[in-house]
Amino acid sequence: MQTFDLGEKGLRAMHEELHAQTQSTNETxxxxxxxxxxxxxxxGLDAPIEVTVRGSTGYYCGGMNKQATINIDGSAGPGTGxxxxxxxxxxxxxxxxxxxxxxxxxxxxxxxxxxxRCGISMKGVDIVVHGNVGHMSAFMGQSGNLVxxxxxxxxLGDSCYEARFxxxxxxxxxxxxxxxxxxxxxxxxxxxxLLEEAGCDAKPEEFTRYGSARQLYNFDIDNxxxx
Amino acid sequence: MCGIVGLFLKDKxxxxxLGEMLTEMLITMTDRGPDSAGIxxxxxxxxxxxxxxxxxxxxxxxxxxxxxxxxxxxxAEVSLRVKDTHAVIDLPEDKMLEARTALKEMRxxxxxxxxxxxxxxxxxxxxxxxxxxxxxxxQLTGSHGIGHTRMATESAVTTLGAHPFSTGADQCLVHxxxxxxxxxxRRTLAREGVMTETENDTEVAAAYLTWKMQNxxxxxxALEAGIDDLxxxxxxxxxxxxxxxVVRDPIACKPAVMAETDQYVAFGSxxxxxxxxxxxxxxxxxxxxxxxxxxxxx
Numbered sequence: 417m418q419t420f421d422l423g424e425k426g427l428r429a430m431h432e433e434l435h436a437q438t439q440s441t442n443e444t445x446x447x448x449x450x451x452x453x454x455x456x457x458x459x460g461l462d463a464p465i466e467v468t469v470r471g472s473t474g475y476y477c478g479g480m481n482k483q484a485t486i487n488i489d490g491s492a493g494p495g496t497g498x499x500x501x502x503x504x505x506x507x508x509x510x511x512x513x514x515x516x517x518x519x520x521x522x523x524x525x526x527x528x529x530x531x532x533r534c535g536i537s538m539k540g541v542d543i544v545v546h547g548n549v550g551h552m553s554a555f556m557g558q559s560g561n562l563v564x565x566x567x568x569x570x571x572l573g574d575s576c577y578e579a580r581f582x583x584x585x586x587x588x589x590x591x592x593x594x595x596x597x598x599x600x601x602x603x604x605x606x607x608x609x610l611l612e613e614a615g616c617d618a619k620p621e622e623f624t625r626y627g628s629a630r631q632l633y634n635f636d637i638d639n640x641x642x643x
Numbered sequence: 644m645c646g647i648v649g650l651f652l653k654d655k656x657x658x659x660x661l662g663e664m665l666t667e668m669l670i671t672m673t674d675r676g677p678d679s680a681g682i683x684x685x686x687x688x689x690x691x692x693x694x695x696x697x698x699x700x701x702x703x704x705x706x707x708x709x710x711x712x713x714x715x716x717x718x719a720e721v722s723l724r725v726k727d728t729h730a731v732i733d734l735p736e737d738k739m740l741e742a743r744t745a746l747k748e749m750r751x752x753x754x755x756x757x758x759x760x761x762x763x764x765x766x767x768x769x770x771x772x773x774x775x776x777x778x779x780x781x782q783l784t785g786s787h788g789i790g791h792t793r794m795a796t797e798s799a800v801t802t803l804g805a806h807p808f809s810t811g812a813d814q815c816l817v818h819x820x821x822x823x824x825x826x827x828x829r830r831t832l833a834r835e836g837v838m839t840e841t842e843n844d845t846e847v848a849a850a851y852l853t854w855k856m857q858n859x860x861x862x863x864x865a866l867e868a869g870i871d872d873l874x875x876x877x878x879x880x881x882x883x884x885x886x887x888x889v890v891r892d893p894i895a896c897k898p899a900v901m902a903e904t905d906q907y908v909a910f911g912s913x914x915x916x917x918x919x920x921x922x923x924x925x926x927x928x929x930x931x932x933x934x935x936x937x938x939x940x941x
Contacts, residue, residue: 453914472914472928491928493914494898512898512930531930532895550895551933 418443422457423450430457437463453493458486461503478505481522497524500541513550516541519560525614532569535562538579544614554579555591563610565618573626577633578640581626582607584618593632597625644794645806645819646672647899649880649910651787651887651939657906657921662783668909668916669771669790675912676794679805680774681766683815683882684788688761693736696756696763697746698729698802705750706730716745727777728802729756729765736760739812754803754840759813761785761884766805786941787887789880791817797825798843808846810839811853813884818845819897819912820876828872848873852881866890866936880910888938895933902926908939 420430430448437443446467451457455474458467461484469477472490479498488496491509500519510528517533519541526543532550535543535557544563551569554562557579567585574591580603581594590596599621607620628635648668652658665682686694699705702725710723713732721742722733734742739758746753757764765778771792775781791806798804807815822828825844828851832839837854839846851872855865862883869879870893878897881888889910891899902909902917904926911917914928931937 452918453916474913474915491914510929512900513895532933551893 417445417447419447419449421449422454423452427454427456431459434458434461434463434465434467437461437465439463441465451490455493458484461486472509481505491528492526497522497541500524510547511545516543519543521560523610523613529566535560535579538562542610544610544616546614546616548585551588552591554581557581561606561610563607563614563616563623565616573628575632576628577635578628580606582620582623583626584623587624587626590626593629594626595629597627599623599625644675644912646675646792646912646916647817647819647878647880647910648672648790648912648916649788649817649882649887649889651908652906653908654906655786658786659784661785661788663781664920665783665788665790666771666775666781667919668911669775669792671916671919672790672792672912673771676792677770678795678800679766679768679793679802680771680791681764681793681805681807681817682775682778682780682783682788682790683757683762683764683807683809683817684780684783684785685761685813685882685884686763686783686785688884691736693734693739693758693760694763695732695734695739695742695746695758696729696765697732697750697753698756698766699750699753700728700802701752702728702730705753709750712749713742713745716749717741726765726779728767729778731763755809757807757809757813757815759809759884762809762813762815762882764807764809764815766791766807767802768800768805786885787882789815789817789882789887796821797845798841803841804843806845807882808843808849810837810846810850811856813882814849814853814856815882816845816849816852817880818848819878820892822848822873822875822877824874844875848877848879862886862888863936863938866938870934870936878912885941886938887940888936889931890936891931891933893934899931900928901931901937902928 448469451471453474457477459479462482466485468487474493476495478486481500481503485504488507492511494512497516502522506525511530513531514533524543526545529547534549534553538557538560540559542561548566558577564583568587571591573594604620714721724731806817809815822844825847852865
């Protein structure tokens with residue numbers, strides 16, 4: 417385990433170290449101490465490493481991540497995992513607004529609650545929230561899955577495209593062009609896998625699926641394979 | 644952007660350190676707003692006495708001989724503490740109105756920052772660290788306080804455009820965001836006899852709350868009413884003589900983090916502002932919900 421003291425060495429030095437890790441690195445386990453809510457921790461990583469941040473983070477932790485697994489041993493600030501491409505982010509506490517915004521791939525897990533605009537404009541990422549999500553979650557979601565084990569706030573999935581939303585609890589209101597959908601066997605199987613990977617013991621059958629009513633954008637069945 | 648910090652102490656043993664704690668929190672938020680900074684502190688209550696904090700661009704001339712002149716004018720004992728561009732006038736509570744009227748005539752160049760039994764407001768153009776040093780903020784003691792560092796949007800970078808704003812006795816408000824209906828609301832308030840001094844949107848919000856409270860609302864009720872009447876983006880932190888409140892608009896783009904322990908309730912625009920507080924590791928830390936009023940009282 418490589419330990420990096422962010423308070424002592426600073427953000428630039430941390431990124432120099434983490435970005436220097438290649439595909440075949442032997443130093444796969446990293447620990448960042450003294451994060452103190454700093455912005456942009458462990459951003460732009462592109463190696464199969466596991467980074468654990470010991471404490472709460474500020475804006476944009478894990479943004480643009482590829483391959484790496486990032487554990488946040490605390491709560492995460494706004495824009496965590498923004499534009500993530502692959503890899504994993506696991507947040508032990510709560511996540512602030514616009515978690516996983518525009519993220520293309522990978523998995524983000526929140527053990528607590530996520531605030532407003534969770535998964536806004538998601539483009540392929542999977543997000544599993546053990547608690548609740550705030551208002552306008554998955555606004556303009558294009559692709560990927562948002563799983564909410566608790567409740568969802570107002571206007572879930574407003575103006576969404578082909579992203580899928582699974583909510584176990586109450587949905588305060590659905591956004592424009594978002595509707596309740598049937599849970600078919602393939603959705604149960606998909607959800608089972610996501611819940612398992614996210615360390616969540618909720619049963620897939622307890623969830624309701626929501627998605628686009630396809631009235632607001634020019635959906636063409638011939639392009640369904642692209643989502 | 645703008646940065647807000649706030650501290651409401653439950654544990655009296657921390658009161659001597661209020662200024663120091665608030666200063667450290669506010670300096671952490673410097674990069675959210677480098678234009679101007681200000682702080683409101685609620686100090687000790689002395690029976691029958693009140694405090695008037697004034698500001699002048701020419702403190703040497705404005706404050707020279709003022710103590711004696713004002714004492715003579717209102718026929719009561721007055722003491723004056725000069726701190727850089729500001730002066731805190733200690734006077735009998737029942738002479739407040741008289742003193743304010745007299746000051747307008749005697750020193751028309753001065754502006755009132757705050758008036759009340761316990762509140763003192765200091766604010767100037769500059770970085771939080773510099774402003775705190777000029778006014779010796781770390782030395783201030785009290786039961787609660789609010790700090791703000793400003794990135795100007797709706798009005799010019801001036802001392803009077805800096806936060807906190809105070810439009811009523813022992814009341815103050817700081818704001819992160821921008822209001823879009825402040826001009827029409829300013830006119831409405833003027834018709835009701837509630838006057839504002841600047842072009843600033845936040846001052847209108849402060850005046851609105853004062854107006855509501857003058858009409859029998861509690862601070863909590865006034866904030867609730869503001870959710871309907873104030874249009875725009877806001878995270879507000881407000882202070883009264885014995886209370887401290889927080890409210891965010893229904894969209895809640897403007898960040899807010901709170902922490903509570905047995906010793907205090909703290910507010911920060913970001914978690915970074917809270918990391919130096921005692922016992923923060925074990926504090927309950929959460930984001931205030933949109934369109935929800937939070938309020939604590941001594």
